[in-house]
Amino acid sequence: MAAKMDFIWTADLKDSTELRVYIGNKEYFNMFHGKWKVLSGIVLLIIVAVAAYVFYLYQQGGIQNYKPPTESTETPQKQIISDLTALSSALDAYFAKYLKYPDSLDELKPEFMDKIPREAEAKAQFIYQSDEIDHYRITVTEPSRYGFKELYIENGTITQK
Amino acid sequence: MKMEQLHKNKAIHLLIYFYVIFAGLMFSSAAFAEAPRSAAGQLEAEIKQVLERTIKCKNIIVRITMSKEKPGEIKTLAVKVEGAVLGNMATDYITVVCEKPVIDFNQLRKAKKFKIISSSGNKVGILVSANAINSYIAAKARQYHNDQARVSVRFSPPYAECFFDIPVSAVPPKTLKLLAGYVKGKKIEGYAALQMQAKNNALYALSSKAIVNHFLIPGAVLKELQSTLNPVDRVPVFAPMRFAINHVNVQNNYLFLSN
Numbered sequence: 001m002a003a004k005m006d007f008i009w010t011a012d013l014k015d016s017t018e019l020r021v022y023i024g025n026k027e028y029f030n031m032f033h034g035k036w037k038v039l040s041g042i043v044l045l046i047i048v049a050v051a052a053y054v055f056y057l058y059q060q061g062g063i064q065n066y067k068p069p070t071e072s073t074e075t076p077q078k079q080i081i082s083d084l085t086a087l088s089s090a091l092d093a094y095f096a097k098y099l100k101y102p103d104s105l106d107e108l109k110p111e112f113m114d115k116i117p118r119e120a121e122a123k124a125q126f127i128y129q130s131d132e133i134d135h136y137r138i139t140v141t142e143p144s145r146y147g148f149k150e151l152y153i154e155n156g157t158i159t160q161k
Numbered sequence: 162m163k164m165e166q167l168h169k170n171k172a173i174h175l176l177i178y179f180y181v182i183f184a185g186l187m188f189s190s191a192a193f194a195e196a197p198r199s200a201a202g203q204l205e206a207e208i209k210q211v212l213e214r215t216i217k218c219k220n221i222i223v224r225i226t227m228s229k230e231k232p233g234e235i236k237t238l239a240v241k242v243e244g245a246v247l248g249n250m251a252t253d254y255i256t257v258v259c260e261k262p263v264i265d266f267n268q269l270r271k272a273k274k275f276k277i278i279s280s281s282g283n284k285v286g287i288l289v290s291a292n293a294i295n296s297y298i299a300a301k302a303r304q305y306h307n308d309q310a311r312v313s314v315r316f317s318p319p320y321a322e323c324f325f326d327i328p329v330s331a332v333p334p335k336t337l338k339l340l341a342g343y344v345k346g347k348k349i350e351g352y353a354a355l356q357m358q359a360k361n362n363a364l365y366a367l368s369s370k371a372i373v374n375h376f377l378i379p380g381a382v383l384k385e386l387q388s389t390l391n392p393v394d395r396v397p398v399f400a401p402m403r404f405a406i407n408h409v410n411v412q413n414n415y416l417f418l419s420n
Contacts, residue, residue, distance in 0.1 A: 060372075060377035061373075061376045066322075068320040068370065069370045086410075089410040092286055092417070093412055093417040096254050096287070099222065099224055099239055110413055111414050112413055112414070112415070114318070
């Protein structure tokens, strides 16, 4: 005898929506009732979550999203170290091209940096000293704001005391 | 009257005498200062000539600074090579600065070979523009007969942005297996934001974001992709100087590699 499978949706205002599966005349599966209640709920939840995730991945993949991820904001202490390192690297790149260090940090624009960072907390300009030939130093004006007595980077080596 | 005239003449002679001595001193001190500079200039020319024979490039600049404390000792030797091809990649500038180098003069003058016996330290900086990278990728694609592959790079510090449109046939099987769920047609088209790293001349690309065929690639897949594709390349060593690239920095116009 071939099994007959009927999916019957019944909806009424008193009860919740039901999905029943009959094999022959016997009710085999009734969603939201009995032992299937929890399992079917979980399965449904997984399906919805996966669909939502796939939709999210698709939605995030448009050409308008062809841009780098946004940088998370860092603590002022981490930020100032990162800015000093970036400046130092740009100075070294400037040297690699011109065989000398620039007169001022502004000369790093726009070839090596988009904008010259300012001190994260004090919003002041970094103090830049160079003999142009083989030495430079970038000093933080108020290192105490970042928990240091001294904070500078000299020829690529950072000093934090 | 005669005595007065005699005194006057003596004073003039004395003045001329002092002037001659002073001028002589000035001239000789200037000449002494010029001597090491001209020797350095001569050495710069010699090194440049030898390097030009071995390195194919647009221009070479050699600059020597002599030590003020120890006469005759070289304080720094800087060599800048413009437009050289390093391995397969055309670089814009390669600059090597050696501190207190000891040059093998025998090799330099007799064998016309430039060799540094020792140095107290060296600093290497290599600048590669986005154009140079794009040409390099295009050349690689041609080399593997993948003319339809389109890859371009743009610098947005701290990321190197990569836009690609590659036929599926050009993608290595391992990579394709990882991306199987995202490949529907015959092409892999998308975008990747890369952060670069280097260790002992090996270059690594770490992707913070990648989009393939309109799908944002999940972090777990990205990690697997990274371990399959890295290291993406190796920086060949610039023949006369030994160096190891350990830092990469993405800047506005250049990828900056340094030791």
